Amino acid sequence: MLNNLRLHSVLWAVTGLLALVAAVTGVAVPGIYAGVVSSELVPGAFSQDLISIVASVGLISVALAGGREQAKGQIIALGLLGYLFYAFGIYVIERTYNGFYLVYLAIFSLSFWALIAAGASLQRDFRAPELPRSLRLISASGALLQPMIFYPLWIGMLLPLMSSGNQIDSLYSIFILDLCFIMPGFLLLAILAYRSRPLGMLLLPALYVLGFALIFSLALGELVKPLFGLDTNIQSFWTSLVLSVFFGVLGALHLLRLELTAGPGQPAQRAAHQRHTGSTSRR
Known part of the structure; x- marks a missing residue:
């Protein structure tokens, strides 16, 4: 699916490794958020780091598989990159100025440019899924x-904030990331999928991977609140859980039923073509 897969594997491995170090530290030493994250939001940071550990391990696994990894694995990797872009983008935009802030910046930047590089490297001769x-x-x-x-x-x-000129102190990153990146992505790929365009059918599962990871971290955040002396919001938990399951089921069904056929530019096809050409020339 992607050209120059070795380059992408390096980008994914570096991004995943940095995210793994940052997330493991956040889970092992949640005190790193003291003073830079309000106390009621620390459970959310903790649960997000737990999901980031899983996402990082998954991304590193795909990267290490290298050329042996199939196109569907690459689609999942793009979704995990999108999740890391969003998760660590929150820390960057919300000015989480702890000792890992430069690492957050690196993950945010690397995941963004890795996604851009992947978009530019999609094989043009890949047959329509x-x-x-x-x-x-x-x-x-x-x-x-x-x-x-x-x-x-x-x-x-x-709109009320714009009317009053009030500047909120936290979670404004959600408005930026959702309105500028995630919702346009869902809208664009939904339209492309409706019209049976290959790009929409190919990349929509990646957004579902991203959505599942993000929303499930919210559900998990409600469950871990008692660890930080806070009460679980049952309604918020079930809403987040149902939405994350919705993302997960749709993404899994889409990806499992997606049929991907290598085009003539794929290695296996090129090898077969070369064997056929060689046998013809010998005759």
Whole structure:
């Protein structure tokens, strides 16, 4: 699916390793957030770091597989990169100025440029992926549902702030990341999937991986609140859990039923072509 896979593997491995170090430290020593993250948000940082550990290990695993990894593994890797971009983007934008802030900046930057590099390296001769029509429409509808919900919700929360000129002290990063990056991504890929465009059908599962990891970290954050002397919000927990399951199921179904066929530029196809050419010339 991607050209220059070795280069991408290096980028993914470095990004995953840095994220793993930062996330493990956050889980082992949650005190690093003292003074730079409000106390009621520390459980969220803790749960996010737990998910980041899993995402980092997954990304490193795909990177180490190198050329042996199939296209679906690369799609999952792109979703994990998107998650790390979002998760550590929160720390960067929210000015989490602890001893790891430069590491957060590095992860935020590396994950962003790794995604850009992947987009620029998609093989042009990769044949159009195939997906059952009913599943394609369900997957695209699920993706379209996200901007339909969160654009009005977040803009509705921003308008009073804009009217009063009030500057909130935390979680403003969510508005930036969602409105500028994640929701446009869901909207664009949903439209492309509706129209059976290869890019939409190929990359939509990556956004579902990202969405599952992000929302599941919110559900997990509610469960760990008692560890920090806070009460669990049951409604928030179930809402986040249901939405994360929604992302996970749609992403899994889309990815499992997605049929990817190598084009003539793929190594296996080129080798077969060369064998055929060689036998013809001998005859």
